[in-house]
Amino acid sequence: MSREVLAREAINHALKALKKRHLIEEGAHAPAYIALSRPIISQGSEWKEKAENLEMELQQCYKAQSRLSEQLVVEVAESRALKASLQEKETAIAELEKELNQTRDECSQLKTDLEEKIRALELLMIEHQQLKAQLEQMAIKAKNAEAENKMLVDRWMLQKMQDAERLNEANALYEDMIERLKASGLEKLAREQVDGIVRRSEEGAEFFAESTVPSVCSHRINAHEGGCASILFEYNSSKLISGGQDRSVKMWDTTSSSNNLFVWDVSSGRIRHTLTGHTDKVCAVDVSKVSSRHVVSAAYDRTIKVWDLQKGYCTNTIIFHSNCNALCFSTDGLTICSGHVDGNLRLWDSRTGKLLSEVAAHSLPITSISLSRNGNVVLTSGRDNVHNLFDGRSLEACGTFRATGNRVASNWSRSCISPDDNYIAAGSADGSICIWSISKADIVSTLKEHTAPVLSCTWSGLGKPLASADKNGIVCTWT
Numbered sequence: 001m002s003r004e005v006l007a008r009e010a011i012n013h014a015l016k017a018l019k020k021r022h023l024i025e026e027g028a029h030a031p032a033y034i035a036l037s038r039p040i041i042s043q044g045s046e047w048k049e050k051a052e053n054l055e056m057e058l059q060q061c062y063k064a065q066s067r068l069s070e071q072l073v074v075e076v077a078e079s080r081a082l083k084a085s086l087q088e089k090e091t092a093i094a095e096l097e098k099e100l101n102q103t104r105d106e107c108s109q110l111k112t113d114l115e116e117k118i119r120a121l122e123l124l125m126i127e128h129q130q131l132k133a134q135l136e137q138m139a140i141k142a143k144n145a146e147a148e149n150k151m152l153v154d155r156w157m158l159q160k161m162q163d164a165e166r167l168n169e170a171n172a173l174y175e176d177m178i179e180r181l182k183a184s185g186l187e188k189l190a191r192e193q194v195d196g197i198v199r200r201s202e203e204g205a206e207f208f209a210e211s212t213v214p215s216v217c218s219h220r221i222n223a224h225e226g227g228c229a230s231i232l233f234e235y236n237s238s239k240l241i242s243g244g245q246d247r248s249v250k251m252w253d254t255t256s257s258s259n260n261l262f263v264w265d266v267s268s269g270r271i272r273h274t275l276t277g278h279t280d281k282v283c284a285v286d287v288s289k290v291s292s293r294h295v296v297s298a299a300y301d302r303t304i305k306v307w308d309l310q311k312g313y314c315t316n317t318i319i320f321h322s323n324c325n326a327l328c329f330s331t332d333g334l335t336i337c338s339g340h341v342d343g344n345l346r347l348w349d350s351r352t353g354k355l356l357s358e359v360a361a362h363s364l365p366i367t368s369i370s371l372s373r374n375g376n377v378v379l380t381s382g383r384d385n386v387h388n389l390f391d392g393r394s395l396e397a398c399g400t401f402r403a404t405g406n407r408v409a410s411n412w413s414r415s416c417i418s419p420d421d422n423y424i425a426a427g428s429a430d431g432s433i434c435i436w437s438i439s440k441a442d443i444v445s446t447l448k449e450h451t452a453p454v455l456s457c458t459w460s461g462l463g464k465p466l467a468s469a470d471k472n473g474i475v476c477t478w479t
Contacts, residue, residue: 011072018061157319164317171308171315213423213435214466214478217449224473227452230414231469233460240458240467242475263295263309275307277314283412284326290333296350298324304338306350318353320346325411326368330392331375337392339366341411345380345390359395361388368414372421373461379424381415383408387426389438401426401436403443409453409471416457418466425466427454433468433478449476 224244231242260282263273278299288294295307304318304327322342329336335356336348343362348355362382370379377398378390385407389399407429415426423444424436431450434443452472459466466478 008072008076011068014068015065018065022058022061160317160319167314168316171311174311213445214425214447214464217447217476217478226473227455227471228469228473228475230412231456231458231467231475233458233467240460240475240477242469244473273309273312275312275314277305277317278303284324286328288329288333289331290329294329294333294350296327296329296336298327298338304336304348306336306353316351316353318348325366326414328369328371331371337369337371337378339369339380339382341365343382343384345369345378345395347395357395359390359397361390362386365411367408367411368426370414370416372417373419374421377417377421379415379417381408381413381426383411387415387424387436389424399438399441401441403434403436405430405432406434409455412455413453414456414458416459416466418459419461419463423459425457425459425468427457427468427470429453431470433457433466447478450474 224242226245228242228244230244231240233240260274260276260278262271263275275295275297278297278301280299280301282297282299284298286296288296293309295309296304297307298304300323302320302323304320304324305314306316307313308315318336320340322340322344324338324340327336327338329350334350336350338346338348339361340346343360343364343366344358345361345366346355346358361380362384364383366380366382368379368381371377371392372379376392378392378395379387380390381387385402387401388397389401390396391398401424405428406426409427409429413427415424417424417438422438424438425433426436427433427450431448431452431454433447433450433454435445435447436442437444447468450468450470450472452470452474454468454470456469457466464479467475468478469475
């Protein structure tokens with residue numbers, strides 16, 4: 001039962017008690033009123049006093065009733081306020097119960113999701129353990145395979161070294177026998193050389209002229225399909241030799257895009273020798289300037305090989321960690337100059353294969369090596385679009401050449417020095433050819449005829465013309 005109902009019942013009970021008392025008092029005083037109405041003088045004062053007392057008690061009852069009424073009003077207002085507060089709290093409790101039910105539902109859903117995720121995680125952990133076990137097995141297999149591969153490589157390298165040693169021993173015996181048979185000195189070589197001047201005993205020396213700066217394209221030849229990256233003038237001659245990606249030699253070059261080297265008979269156009277030994281693509285070849293008997297080659301199997309064309313096999317093999325893109329013999333044939341993918345220029349003893357010296361020539365792979373006519377200067381070009389001159393003996397830098405827009409087109413782009421050692425020619429990826437003056441260290445001419453990247457430049461030993469070849473197989477001569 002609510003507090004307001006209790007208060008009302010208490011007030012009603014109090015009113016009933018007052019009325020009952022009033023009725024009782026009225027009943028008790030009724031004889032007095034009757035007696036008072038009688039003319040009894042002796043009892044008049046006593047009854048009057050009782051009447052006044054009763055009237056005062058009645059007034060007190062009225063005052064008490066008034067106080068109870070006021071208290072009743074206050075308690076009713078309080079009970080209404082409490083009822084309103086109770087309703088608000090009941091509403092809040094209902095909302096809280098609703099939220100609690102929602103929270104319970106969400107908790108139940110989250111619990112279900114958590115159980116599913118735990119099961120999924122357990123499956124993933126099982127799969128992870130299985131994959132980890134497989135990975136460990138594969139790592140063991142890979143380690144074993146690596147060890148086996150290393151062992152095979154070591155055995156292969158040892159076998160190659162033993163083969164090379166046996167070949168060198170056989171060559172030494174053969175050469176010793178030849179030397180004994182030629183004790184009379186029938187192959188005496190007398191060569192006179194002065195720096196910067198053609199040897200007077202060389203064929204064609206009487207036709208030599210100083211180099212001139214080319215300015216006009218005198219011939220444009222569709223030489224090869226698929227590109228021409230190697231051209232060379234015959235020594236002290238105006239005859240030009242070129243080789244292309246179409247595997248044809250049109251009185252030009254003796255190279256090919258395979259693992260073998262081919263020696264051609266120019267008069268008959270037939271192959272005289274096929275030199276086998278490289279296990280990857282051959283990218284550079286040079287013939288000794290002292291004797292056409294010796295040839296040096298480089299391939300992408302990280303080897304440099306020296307060949308004896310009379311014997312028909314390799315006489316020395318140099319193995320190095322960085323592939324060689326370009327090489328050439330020194331003028332005396334005793335040294336090999338090589339340019340490598342790591343940007344270093346190296347000098348090797350052609351007879352022993354020993355590394356003599358090296359220098360960091362470029363920040364990117366070297367693409368070309370060219371010797372001056374006297375052999376005192378080495379020209380290198382690199383993929384960093386820089387052309388450097390080095391002293392052929394000390395490998396000290398003695399010149400650097402570059403130009404805006406002159407970009408080396410490939411790892412086998414060849415530059416050259418003029419026969420009088422005054423100029424440098426280098427092709428560019430935009431089809432132009434830059435000519436630098438070595439003494440002025442500046443460009444003196446820019447030739448434009450090619451529409452494809454220029455891959456190779458070579459200067460006639462007679463001083464002119466200059467020849468160039470591009471990626472489309474076009475050969476141009478310049479005078």
